Amino acid sequence: MSHSQAEVTQAEASGEFEPRIVAFLCKWCSSAGSDLAGVSRMQYPSNATPITVPCSGSVSPMYILSAFKKGADGVLVSGCHIGDCHYIEGNFLARRKIHLVKELLGFVGIEPDRFRMSWVSAAEGAKYSNVIKDFVEDLKPLGPQNKMKADRS
Amino acid sequence: MEKILGKTKIDDWVAALSDHPQEVGRGCKAAEAATTTHWQVSAPVLEDGIWSYQSGSGSVQLEHSNTTQPPKGFSFPQREVFFSFEQIKGEPPKLTQKLPQATRHAVFGVRPCDGCGAVRMDKVFSDHVADTYYTARRSNVAYVGLACNQPQGINCFCLSVGGSPVSSDGMDVLMTDLGDRYFVAAVTDTGKALMAAGNSVFSEPTAADRKQLQQTHAEAIAQPQRAINNLDAAPAKLKASFDSPLWEELARACIGCGVCTFLCPTCHCFDINDENTSATPIKGNRVRTWDNCQFPDFTMHTSGHNPRESLGSRLRQRVSHKFQYFHENFGMPQCTGCGRCITECSVGIDIVNVVNKVAEHAG
Amino acid sequence: MTKKRTGVFVCHCGNNIAATVDVTKVKDAMANEEGVVFSQDYVYMCSDPGQNSVIDAIKDNNLDNVVISCCSPNLHEKTFRDNAKMAGLNSFTCEIANIREQCAWVHKDKDEATAKAIKISRSAVRRAGRDQALEPIAVPVTRKALVIGGGIAGIQAALDIANAGVEVILVEKLATIGGHMLQLSETFPTLDCSQCILSPKMVEVSRHPKIKLMTYSEVQEVSGSVGNFKVKILKKPTYVDPELCKICDDCASVCPVVVPNEHDLGLTARRAIHIPFAQAIPASYTLDESACLGLNPVRCGKCKDACDVGAINYDMQPQTITEEVGAIVVATGFDLYAQEHMNEMGGGKVEDVLDGLQFERLCSASGATKGHVLRPSDRTVPKEVVFIQCVGSRDPAQHCAYCSKICCMYTAKHARLYKHHVPDGRAYVFYIDIRSGGKGYEEFVQRAMEDDGTIYLRGRVSKLYRKNGKVRVLGTDTLTGQNVEIDADMVVLALAMEPSKGTGEIAKTLKIGRDKDGFLAESHPKLKPVESVTAGIFLAGCAQAPKDIPETVAQAGAAASKVIGLLSQPTLSHAPTVARVRNSHCSGCEMCVTACPYNAIHLEHGKAVVNEVLCEGCGSCSATCLRAAIEVKNATALQIHEMIEACLA
Amino acid sequence: MPDNIYLPELARIAHIKEEISGERAIKTYRVEPVNGGGFEHNCGQCAMLSIFGRGEMMISIASSPLITEYKQFSVMRVGRVSAAFHELDVGDVIGIRGPYGNSFPVDDWRGKNLVFIGGGVGLAPIWPVITTAVAQRADFKNISVFYGARSPRDLMYKAELERLRGDADIQLSVDKAEEGWKEFCGFVPANVLDKKPSPNNTIAITCGPPIMIKFVIQNLQQLGFADEQIYTTIENKMKCGLGKCGRCNVGKDYVCTKGPVYSWAQLKQLPEEY
Amino acid sequence: MINIQDMRDTARGLLTKKEVRAVIGYRRSTNGMLAEPVVITDPAQADELIWDPTCFHNLSLYLVEDRKFLTHVRKTADAPIAIVAKGCDARSIVVLMQEHYFERKDVYIIGMSCEGSGVLDERKLAAKGIRATDAAFDGDDFVFATAQGEQRIAAREVMADRCLECREPFPKEHNAVLGENKTGRELNAPFTALHRFEELDAGARWKFWEHQFERCIRCFACRSVCPMCYCEECVVDSISFPVTGQTSAEEKANRVRWIERSATRPENMTYHMTRVLHLAGRCIDCNECERVCPVNIPLRLLNNKMEREAREEFGYEPGASIGGPSLTASFLDTDPGKFIR
Numbered sequence A: 001m002s003h004s005q006a007e008v009t010q011a012e013a014s015g016e017f018e019p020r021i022v023a024f025l026c027k028w029c030s031s032a033g034s035d036l037a038g039v040s041r042m043q044y045p046s047n048a049t050p051i052t053v054p055c056s057g058s059v060s061p062m063y064i065l066s067a068f069k070k071g072a073d074g075v076l077v078s079g080c081h082i083g084d085c086h087y088i089e090g091n092f093l094a095r096r097k098i099h100l101v102k103e104l105l106g107f108v109g110i111e112p113d114r115f116r117m118s119w120v121s122a123a124e125g126a127k128y129s130n131v132i133k134d135f136v137e138d139l140k141p142l143g144p145q146n147k148m149k150a151d152r153s
Numbered sequence B: 001m002e003k004i005l006g007k008t009k010i011d012d013w014v015a016a017l018s019d020h021p022q023e024v025g026r027g028c029k030a031a032e033a034a035t036t037t038h039w040q041v042s043a044p045v046l047e048d049g050i051w052s053y054q055s056g057s058g059s060v061q062l063e064h065s066n067t068t069q070p071p072k073g074f075s076f077p078q079r080e081v082f083f084s085f086e087q088i089k090g091e092p093p094k095l096t097q098k099l100p101q102a103t104r105h106a107v108f109g110v111r112p113c114d115g116c117g118a119v120r121m122d123k124v125f126s127d128h129v130a131d132t133y134y135t136a137r138r139s140n141v142a143y144v145g146l147a148c149n150q151p152q153g154i155n156c157f158c159l160s161v162g163g164s165p166v167s168s169d170g171m172d173v174l175m176t177d178l179g180d181r182y183f184v185a186a187v188t189d190t191g192k193a194l195m196a197a198g199n200s201v202f203s204e205p206t207a208a209d210r211k212q213l214q215q216t217h218a219e220a221i222a223q224p225q226r227a228i229n230n231l232d233a234a235p236a237k238l239k240a241s242f243d244s245p246l247w248e249e250l251a252r253a254c255i256g257c258g259v260c261t262f263l264c265p266t267c268h269c270f271d272i273n274d275e276n277t278s279a280t281p282i283k284g285n286r287v288r289t290w291d292n293c294q295f296p297d298f299t300m301h302t303s304g305h306n307p308r309e310s311l312g313s314r315l316r317q318r319v320s321h322k323f324q325y326f327h328e329n330f331g332m333p334q335c336t337g338c339g340r341c342i343t344e345c346s347v348g349i350d351i352v353n354v355v356n357k358v359a360e361h362a363g
Numbered sequence C: 001m002t003k004k005r006t007g008v009f010v011c012h013c014g015n016n017i018a019a020t021v022d023v024t025k026v027k028d029a030m031a032n033e034e035g036v037v038f039s040q041d042y043v044y045m046c047s048d049p050g051q052n053s054v055i056d057a058i059k060d061n062n063l064d065n066v067v068i069s070c071c072s073p074n075l076h077e078k079t080f081r082d083n084a085k086m087a088g089l090n091s092f093t094c095e096i097a098n099i100r101e102q103c104a105w106v107h108k109d110k111d112e113a114t115a116k117a118i119k120i121s122r123s124a125v126r127r128a129g130r131d132q133a134l135e136p137i138a139v140p141v142t143r144k145a146l147v148i149g150g151g152i153a154g155i156q157a158a159l160d161i162a163n164a165g166v167e168v169i170l171v172e173k174l175a176t177i178g179g180h181m182l183q184l185s186e187t188f189p190t191l192d193c194s195q196c197i198l199s200p201k202m203v204e205v206s207r208h209p210k211i212k213l214m215t216y217s218e219v220q221e222v223s224g225s226v227g228n229f230k231v232k233i234l235k236k237p238t239y240v241d242p243e244l245c246k247i248c249d250d251c252a253s254v255c256p257v258v259v260p261n262e263h264d265l266g267l268t269a270r271r272a273i274h275i276p277f278a279q280a281i282p283a284s285y286t287l288d289e290s291a292c293l294g295l296n297p298v299r300c301g302k303c304k305d306a307c308d309v310g311a312i313n314y315d316m317q318p319q320t321i322t323e324e325v326g327a328i329v330v331a332t333g334f335d336l337y338a339q340e341h342m343n344e345m346g347g348g349k350v351e352d353v354l355d356g357l358q359f360e361r362l363c364s365a366s367g368a369t370k371g372h373v374l375r376p377s378d379r380t381v382p383k384e385v386v387f388i389q390c391v392g393s394r395d396p397a398q399h400c401a402y403c404s405k406i407c408c409m410y411t412a413k414h415a416r417l418y419k420h421h422v423p424d425g426r427a428y429v430f431y432i433d434i435r436s437g438g439k440g441y442e443e444f445v446q447r448a449m450e451d452d453g454t455i456y457l458r459g460r461v462s463k464l465y466r467k468n469g470k471v472r473v474l475g476t477d478t479l480t481g482q483n484v485e486i487d488a489d490m491v492v493l494a495l496a497m498e499p500s501k502g503t504g505e506i507a508k509t510l511k512i513g514r515d516k517d518g519f520l521a522e523s524h525p526k527l528k529p530v531e532s533v534t535a536g537i538f539l540a541g542c543a544q545a546p547k548d549i550p551e552t553v554a555q556a557g558a559a560a561s562k563v564i565g566l567l568s569q570p571t572l573s574h575a576p577t578v579a580r581v582r583n584s585h586c587s588g589c590e591m592c593v594t595a596c597p598y599n600a601i602h603l604e605h606g607k608a609v610v611n612e613v614l615c616e617g618c619g620s621c622s623a624t625c626l627r628a629a630i631e632v633k634n635a636t637a638l639q640i641h642e643m644i645e646a647c648l649a
Numbered sequence D: 001m002p003d004n005i006y007l008p009e010l011a012r013i014a015h016i017k018e019e020i021s022g023e024r025a026i027k028t029y030r031v032e033p034v035n036g037g038g039f040e041h042n043c044g045q046c047a048m049l050s051i052f053g054r055g056e057m058m059i060s061i062a063s064s065p066l067i068t069e070y071k072q073f074s075v076m077r078v079g080r081v082s083a084a085f086h087e088l089d090v091g092d093v094i095g096i097r098g099p100y101g102n103s104f105p106v107d108d109w110r111g112k113n114l115v116f117i118g119g120g121v122g123l124a125p126i127w128p129v130i131t132t133a134v135a136q137r138a139d140f141k142n143i144s145v146f147y148g149a150r151s152p153r154d155l156m157y158k159a160e161l162e163r164l165r166g167d168a169d170i171q172l173s174v175d176k177a178e179e180g181w182k183e184f185c186g187f188v189p190a191n192v193l194d195k196k197p198s199p200n201n202t203i204a205i206t207c208g209p210p211i212m213i214k215f216v217i218q219n220l221q222q223l224g225f226a227d228e229q230i231y232t233t234i235e236n237k238m239k240c241g242l243g244k245c246g247r248c249n250v251g252k253d254y255v256c257t258k259g260p261v262y263s264w265a266q267l268k269q270l271p272e273e274y
Numbered sequence E: 001m002i003n004i005q006d007m008r009d010t011a012r013g014l015l016t017k018k019e020v021r022a023v024i025g026y027r028r029s030t031n032g033m034l035a036e037p038v039v040i041t042d043p044a045q046a047d048e049l050i051w052d053p054t055c056f057h058n059l060s061l062y063l064v065e066d067r068k069f070l071t072h073v074r075k076t077a078d079a080p081i082a083i084v085a086k087g088c089d090a091r092s093i094v095v096l097m098q099e100h101y102f103e104r105k106d107v108y109i110i111g112m113s114c115e116g117s118g119v120l121d122e123r124k125l126a127a128k129g130i131r132a133t134d135a136a137f138d139g140d141d142f143v144f145a146t147a148q149g150e151q152r153i154a155a156r157e158v159m160a161d162r163c164l165e166c167r168e169p170f171p172k173e174h175n176a177v178l179g180e181n182k183t184g185r186e187l188n189a190p191f192t193a194l195h196r197f198e199e200l201d202a203g204a205r206w207k208f209w210e211h212q213f214e215r216c217i218r219c220f221a222c223r224s225v226c227p228m229c230y231c232e233e234c235v236v237d238s239i240s241f242p243v244t245g246q247t248s249a250e251e252k253a254n255r256v257r258w259i260e261r262s263a264t265r266p267e268n269m270t271y272h273m274t275r276v277l278h279l280a281g282r283c284i285d286c287n288e289c290e291r292v293c294p295v296n297i298p299l300r301l302l303n304n305k306m307e308r309e310a311r312e313e314f315g316y317e318p319g320a321s322i323g324g325p326s327l328t329a330s331f332l333d334t335d336p337g338k339f340i341r
């Protein structure tokens, strides 16, 4: 199957562990910020696949758990800076909820570096690219995430 | 075959079983592949505050009260993969059977109620047609039972359901604690083979041993237990009480958690689901998992109609299944009196009490 | 797994995508996806033939939904949704997979980029497969606009809107409208008098039947959404009734309190009761409460006694006025970057170092010196004046990273004005480079150099300090490579422009974003330069970015025309991607009600009910509801669930 | 029985017919074995149909055992698996295992009058009996079919029923009148009472929504049918079809092995758990 | 010391005067010394009610059941229902009211102060090898009847951990209350086990939870017993789901399957993490979930973790007020945000 070939080569070519990241980006700031990174041609690793959601406040903890369960090595939630939420206070709600998720993940012993939240505004293309760069760097030494990944053999 | 095993020698027997590949099995095909596998010995271990069967420690100490979970999982695991499927777009699906890997388990310390449980499970899974997966696993499990000199807990009632604390039903070997040694008796050919493997660790029983055995058994049977008042009348009484309002009353505190059934040595209900691992191509496994008649959606039709909607009707199903339907189908109660469903029920629903109350009410 | 018929269109974007993403591979991979019955790539999907091919493919293949793998949805989502609609599909069943900005442009390795493009496209396929057909929700429109800020931008926008017959409320926080333009003397590139061109407009505003002018007022709260905003405006008390005030100055002349006059940037003084400047609109005095000795005859009360017409009322209360408007223009303007930040330029502590606006006031006929250029310290005519450009601008390390755009021009203007006032004086300009894009601008600067003999020195000033009654300016001339030392009589700093104070608050109140420099963010830098990120709110003037008057006026006009266009529709269409309650699951716990930022949910018979007009589809409710009883249409948990799966497959 | 009782055989969808559209759509599928496998069945038996990745569901075999090339199933779109079924195309491959359950004692009924009473999708389970009886027309006396649905649009097998008209007495009904509807208007049990089939040497076979069955039986009894003359089928949630998963029981009987066909005389003996 | 007779009288009085339609309380079970929940409607049954250290059940679950039943049969209650509630139980009733599950007027709370002690932890007693046939409160002691005669044990030796840490062993919200108010007494510092656990490094923590999550048999007893897990359909599993006349085929077909039924570690883990997140700010530490777990999964650790975060980071106390906003449906400007990059 041609479509999975490309994915295989990615990992194989480098021989290095390539973490798979799911990045939930709010539509207004972080997704726009990542667009800006694109417009500015800022290079960053391709490990993170973005999923655009209306608002960081719409990211249910279930999404994060589910991504880990489906085998994500890292999960990023990114929204507008506090006070800049397009929906006024969605990111305030997100901050509280995500704090709990992050604490819980760490509590049960999942490496804290596997889950990240960031505020990236529409103007912060460079920041977005740095967030991804740093995340990938931090994930590499951790190796694949198998703690929560569903084993359905 | 009847032998004596010094308590200190039990580990030698276990070691012998683990070392010597044995050709046993109940004529299942998987047994052929299994000729070179060793026995994997499991025995009760106290961990996390509960007794559970665990394998691989090499050391077996039979000082347990009964395990929280019965040994039914050895032949009927909570999760069983039937087959995997893969369907590439535009092509027919490919199915790959996943028959259980033949690991042979010798399960030590099985209490007589759970031995009786195995008998009942065998009936269910061989009735009408033989269950492929259960059969494959069951033929590789041997139960090395341990008679109960004392009831295991305040809720034991094996005598009430036609069993006995020294019953060898369902066992391959039955051991009886005679203080510093066990009286070990083979019940089946598999049992004999198991004992043969340990050959030198055993000694021959003396007349005194036999006498002590008899006495121990007699004492065990004489120990007081909880009682179901009239077992033989139960099926008819339950049948007559099908529409009784008593069920709702008795189930009033039930939280529908299903602990009673998950821990029951004879509950066998299951669900079958497809667990997907990939969407393109469609890939996954068809999986059997334990299910539970106390769960509200167990019998719910797609339309939302549910023949057993209320907790009362579900309690009735559980109790009637144990004491009426199974009796009608197989001529014996399904319940083996282990008392787990009473002990573990968090709100005090007590099957002995329920059967007695219903019978009393039916007059 | 859906068996809907999905079509995928992968764009090369010329070479923009195709250079890093193997487009054919993406197309082939998508063809293998469940539910995809058509997959195609094309060099420019957004071109006419590209768009037509989408329309044709939908019709020919009986597609239920389409995915376009191309650039950011911000650019062409609408284009392709319109295409889908033209082909008879519901436009909400079209999804964009952003494989350009979020993929091709940010990666170099072709294999990696291709693999990622596949994942992005695949997840869009999953989302599209579960998209519901939705129809926009019609919302009635309030035909009234609010303009915030009464500078030239706000004035122009208000007039343009009002002239189209739409009512306008113009809110200005100061006692008069006019903004910074009121402080300028002459304006480049024509050197005409600023007030002469502004005053008639201010008067027009005050007389316009469709404009309700609210000075000394601030917007406190904004709720609702495009077409139907509800605004609360706080009108601070001026303690003077403008209807009665005769602007006779009797009150001010008796006022014992003297404070610096902000209109003249402290170069002059005023009383506690004052008029910002003679031609203020509204033409009325204002009592500055913070300076007044106390609004109480016991403490002072002199002005009240002096006013014959009884215009002064100490009991005037702040008033909160609620208005409903359909659209808002934000024109809150700029402030100059504070001298205090500029330690290398004396940090505002060196005498005779002025900022640009102060210099404007010096040159202005109505200013501190009645139009004579005199240095503040000793009121003598300065003979050597140094103008320094880019003060605080273009300095990402310490100050503002951006170029304030107009400083080159006004410095040239200042140099010329100075030379016109003091023909025998010497004007030096330190510059980094000259940016004089604009009609007649380059010529204007040339004249400053050639006709008016301004000495332009390319280089930075490293230090300045007061010495022997002069200001010693140390700098370098990078063209000659020599250090320069000038003992100036006066120094004028072309300070950076920054968003006016309070821009942050107003952005919060309005829920509109700001850019990294704090200016109000436009929705798209190229295609939506006057729209804010929130529908129905538009931007004009220096609040959005530094600019000069012609540009400000142009932008104000553009914002006005957007407002007029918006409000000329009988109803607005509201995005139908709103929350939906699953009654069977809702327990009525009200957690969503508390969480919703728009108060769009209430309970009826123990179940949540969403007001679709108020709901913005943020999804805060769905993430808060424990029972998955509320979801945003077309961004459902099932869709996200499948997208996650697609990203990790 | 195959070696692995849980392993379905593959079967190809050969033909799809949309019977009823709308919220509770029904489609009829003809299914052929893929690898020459397949099984024989009797009237009234069912099969477990699989869509891999979605699951299994129990569906009555709606074709006569006399047809060996294919099996027919009519599936109502109600949930996870059935909805996926409705998205299938001709040529798609599904899984099938069976046959399960007992069957109608058709052989015992030769020489008798047959009255079929069906409602909605309930026509499917009795359709094999109807078509078998019509195919062996000489073996039976009068054959009448009462069939009703909510509206004319909700009637399935419309064309097939028309074709039977010469061989059988077809009595259609709809709950609510609609323009152009010439036949009975009202519920199926009422239609039965209206037409008064004779109980003499007659077997009545009914299938449909539980509430309909209840009234049909009442009315049949009123017409003089004995409990032994009335047959019906019951449906309970099933997972294995083999009497093991433990949920379809009605009292001691697992419907999947002892049912789904019961005479009213038998059913009366069982507790009401369906 | 609470006099059992007072409680019985209260219950009897309420039923006789028809002020309530039923009383939810405890009676002696047939399973040894243990109490079991009972719902009485007849004043004559009041004498069955008991109050002893085995009254550990959080009966507010039955308020939920009652409300579900009423909804199911489409009835409105003609009178409130009374419930015997300890301090923790009363807090859970408050949470239920905060979430509008029922209104204050619908319940009559017969508050029971735990006074100096709390309830028994059966497992602690069993560990002491004591098989009792009866248990009773006596000041700071529990008194057990055993085959060997009466055994007196300092309550704190066999008391449930949560009781040792309870700061509010007095039902603040009540209609009637029995026993002294000894609010504020803490025998152990709160979150003792949690603090101890958190001293482990991430690797050790994972090892611990890996083991625990592997053991769960997903009977869901922990969920069934929790009064706050009253959802018609649990998001992580469809053991129960509301199929109604209006439920469309679409909805049934498109139910998100966050977890599979298999009791494997990742599935179990997803369940437990979701459970505890859903209970953040709602769990009032009645610890019923941990008590009923047949395999002794230490759920309280998870619950406590969330509780402490809520308290320390967000200043939030579950079950403190009927009117306040729920933890995750609200926020403060001062919420921590340092973890965000």
Ligand SMILES: Cc1cc2nc3c(=O)[nH]c(=O)nc-3n(C[C@H](O)[C@H](O)[C@H](O)COP(=O)(O)OP(=O)(O)OC[C@H]3O[C@@H](n4cnc5c(N)ncnc54)[C@H](O)[C@@H]3O)c2cc1C
Pocket (backbone or CB within 6 Å): C148, C149, C150, C151, C152, C153, C154, C171, C172, C173, C174, C176, C177, C178, C179, C180, C181, C184, C186, C187, C188, C189, C217, C218, C219, C331, C332, C333, C334, C335, C336, C356, C357, C360, C406, C410, C413, C500, C501, C502, C506, C540, C541, C542, C543, C547, C548, C549, C550, C552
């Ligand atoms: C030194 C200098 C010289 C210049 N010379 C020239 C020139 O020669 N030619 C030229 O074309 N341009 C010139 N400019 C640029 C010109 O001043 C600006 O382009 C123009 O003033 C921008 O107008 P504005 O309405 O956007 O902002 P402003 O003039 O800043 O007006 C904003 C108004 O909004 C009000 N406001 C702010 N916040 C609020 C609030 N929250 N609520 C209500 N009201 C609020 C303010 O009080 C103010 O009245 C010069 C600029 C400077 C600094």
Ligand SMILES: Cc1cc2nc3c(=O)[nH]c(=O)nc-3n(C[C@H](O)[C@H](O)[C@H](O)COP(=O)(O)OP(=O)(O)OC[C@H]3O[C@@H](n4cnc5c(N)ncnc54)[C@H](O)[C@@H]3O)c2cc1C
Pocket (backbone or CB within 6 Å): B271, B272, B273, B301, B302, D046, D055, D056, D057, D058, D059, D060, D061, D074, D075, D076, D077, D078, D079, D080, D081, D082, D083, D121, D124, D125, D234, D235, D236, D237, D238, D260, E238, E252, E253, E255, E256, E257
């Ligand atoms: C004897 C018999 C004959 C029948 N004949 C016919 C017939 O001819 N025509 C007809 O249309 N119908 C017939 N039915 C009814 C038919 O079996 C049901 O309509 C069908 O099973 C519905 O399946 P579904 O998957 O669409 O429904 P669902 O209710 O969605 O699901 C069915 C099963 O899928 C599993 N499942 C669904 N969702 C989940 C989830 N989220 N998590 C875990 N598991 C899940 C469950 O285990 C459930 O039992 C018959 C039934 C019986 C018993």
Ligand code: SF4
Pocket (backbone or CB within 6 Å): B253, B254, B255, B256, B257, B258, B259, B260, B261, B294, B341, B344, B345, B346, B347, B348, B349
């Ligand atoms: S009887 Fe007890 S253990 Fe069984 S479901 Fe009910 S509450 Fe749970």
Ligand code: SF4
Pocket (backbone or CB within 6 Å): C581, C585, C586, C587, C588, C589, C590, C591, C592, C593, C607, C608, C624, C625, C626, C627, C628, C629, C630
């Ligand atoms: S949060 Fe969920 S359950 Fe609670 S009221 Fe809102 S939709 Fe209903």
Ligand code: SF4
Pocket (backbone or CB within 6 Å): C578, C579, C595, C596, C597, C598, C599, C600, C601, C610, C614, C615, C616, C617, C618, C619, C620, C621, C622, C632
């Ligand atoms: S999506 Fe929910 S929270 Fe957001 S505006 Fe709509 S109703 Fe409110």
Ligand code: SF4
Pocket (backbone or CB within 6 Å): E215, E216, E217, E218, E219, E220, E221, E222, E223, E289, E292, E293, E294, E295, E296, E297
């Ligand atoms: S934690 Fe315990 S009670 Fe909960 S599901 Fe698992 S085994 Fe059952």
Ligand code: SF4
Pocket (backbone or CB within 6 Å): C626, C627, E223, E228, E229, E230, E231, E233, E234, E235, E236, E274, E275, E278, E279
């Ligand atoms: S775990 Fe969450 S969704 Fe499940 S029942 Fe409890 S609160 Fe509801």
Ligand code: SF4
Pocket (backbone or CB within 6 Å): E058, E092, E222, E225, E226, E227, E228, E279, E282, E283, E284, E285, E286, E287, E288, E289, E290, E303
């Ligand atoms: S989670 Fe456990 S401790 Fe918390 S309220 Fe529920 S049952 Fe009680």
